Amino acid sequence: MTERMTGAQALVRALEHVGVDTVFGIPGGAILPAYDPLYDSVKVRHVLVRHEQGAGHAAEGYAQATGKVGVCMATSGPGATNLVTPLADAFMDSVPIVAITGQVASPMIGTDAFQEADISGITMPITKHNFLVTDPADIARTIMEAFHIASTGRPGPVLVDISKDALQAETTFSWPPVMQLPGYRPVTRPHSKQIREAAKLIAESRRPVLYVGGGVHKAHASTELLQLAELTNIPVVTTLMARGTFPDGHPQHMGMPGMHGTVSAVGALQQSDLIIGLGVRFDDRVTGDLSTFAPYAKIVHADIDPAEISKNRHADVPIVGDCKEVLTDLIAAVQAGGQKGDYDEWWRLLNGYKRTYPLGYEQFEDGSLAPQYVMERLSAIVGPDAYYVAGVGQHQMWASQFIDYENPGTFINSGGAGT
Template sequence: MSAPTTRPPEPTAPAAGAAAAHTAPKTGTNTAKRVAPQQLTGAQAVVRSLEELGVDTIFGIPGGAVLPVYDPLYDSQKLRHVLVRHEQGAGHAASGYAHATGKVGVMMATSGPGATNLVTPLADAQMDSIPVVAITGQVGRALIGTDAFQEADISGITMPITKHNFLVRNGDDIARVIAEAFHIASTGRPGAVLVDIPKDILQAQCTFAWPPQIDLPGYKPNTKPHSRQIREAARLIAAARKPVLYVGGGVIRGDATEELLDLAELTGIPVVTTLMARGAFPDSHPQNLGMPGMHGTVAAVAALQKSDLLIALGARFDDRVTGKLDSFAPDAKVIHVDIDPAEIGKNRNADVPIVGDVKLAITELTESLRKLGGTPKSNQDSWWEYLSGVRATYPLSYDPQHDGSLSPEYVIQQLGRIAGPDAIYVAA
């Protein structure tokens, strides 16, 4: 999943390389109609940019440096502000909003301690590939670097935990920078982006026009998987006797759950889903072995350890899954599909690396397998016999409580039955 390297805070592109010009990204129901240049305050330009991007909800707390934004925000007919009790709550709420809606989550905080309280949710969103944008107020430009009241170098602080961040230095750049922030957060491997805006820029007049021209040299996520790698992956799958589909959160981020189901049912390959991929494949499906790793099922762990081919889809070979890398799935070849080239080969060498959008990759892999006649399911008879035996010997089960109390497993099971299959569950 392609995440550009962060640089010192500037309202410029995140990396060097070939230029890629874009118009403002669309989110929500944004129609991207053209707005002629007009004079607004920087704060008004922030609100107008968010409105044009189709944002409908912002989570935040007002404070001195960001306070100018709250006047036009209060007057907005399109934006709803959710007042939280702590900036960290705003960040996690924005992340949850992005999880549930598929849109970019937006959080807002003031300078200094307000901004630093966003560090944990920004790091969390970045690690979990959740698209969020943080807008923070900053002390006036003349005070930056003087250790002014509630000044913090939030761009520098968050550089290691965001996909990119910006320090706005000119009010005329507000629309472009915010549009670029949304584009970076929501494309390639989704992630966290921060936009830091000095208070004097928010209060001063600037020129606002929409849509802005986005120019991000070097930021061009590769979404198209290489056809030769797809063919090689299909060849390995067709020849495998003990394959496993190792599914990560990238399948959910990439909206590839239907394609995964099609691939799994075509091939008959067992499926294990990481914690971030829960829900990507039906729990009730007979091919679902559950979650792998130290908190997973015995069948899922056994499948990975005994496999001769791992088809990793949007997964990063996390230590909670692998344990000691040198003893993880020792006899397995690896097909690794991910939109972030940095993830491929990072923890486990890939025999067939495929960089690209996971939805496109699964679709093309399925088509290639159909041309080969799919994976003969008879190849896996002994494999499924072994896995079924493990699953029967070590099932997920719980015994009745001796004192008559309700076990946690029973409570969750009953809640699931009552809530139905469309309910959204959150792990705290």
């Protein structure tokens, strides 16, 4: 069914069709035409923030808490540039958001018009993709494409910049539009040969470790991770972005690796002969000096983004694919092989680390409360079914260390950008 309407009405109608229920934003001149149909919408709620950066971060929080694509909206020029930090943050942490910005009228683009900024050019390095729309007929299709790109493959931010005249002009709206993304085909199924190679290395290793990152949570693969870990009896470390993806209370969990991690997690990586990296970036917070990181280990590296594999540490077995698919295939390959690794000596070493070097903190004799103690008590009182949200810095590290995370996605914070 086709209807005549303005570009702004087409924008809001498209948002309704892709399932948006909340938009965070601030009105301003170039985006103002979108606000009348947004106000009239019974399906989409607009949350007025105090600063566009807050709109972007709110969209990130919404995306991480719900698993849906977060949406933020801003006007041209300074409104759009205020979204740069949350877009960079979402890009680093693979958070699916769509940022919709108004742009000056198309005849004015490139003239240094009032409140003009080349937001497409500015955000090119920190978005999965971005669009500049000057034809109202392209609005619906572009919104559909933006949501598809943001939520598939490695999730991330997409920016849609729409000129004011495109929002004001009349167009014909029909749904669903036909997407035009010939070059976008994320690989989700891993190569069977690589899976067999990984299973072979697992069978041969004596000191393996599962190094688990945010990609496992993004793939909704915590059940498969638990299955593989229990099937193989391999110790597990979870990065800051994967806290809760493997339960803290599980005896195979060694804790968080890296400069703020546990001795047992760091020791597991450093002493290992095989690291199975799942949805991880081999980030500097985990590896420290790459030349001295896990010197005895072969590397199996699985990630949906081929650009991450061997970027920091050479992968002996590179696997491109969605972590849920990778884990499912790996479980089948390990079961087919039928060989169980002998890790008794390995577990004696790691459990020794756990007993000898537990996380601790100073207790004050004057009755003052150590912040770590506050986190511990909060965790005990509130329990594992809550969502915990942190900023960045010391309190973030205390929260990652002293709260028990049993469920995936229950610790929401900024990892890569540290904003």
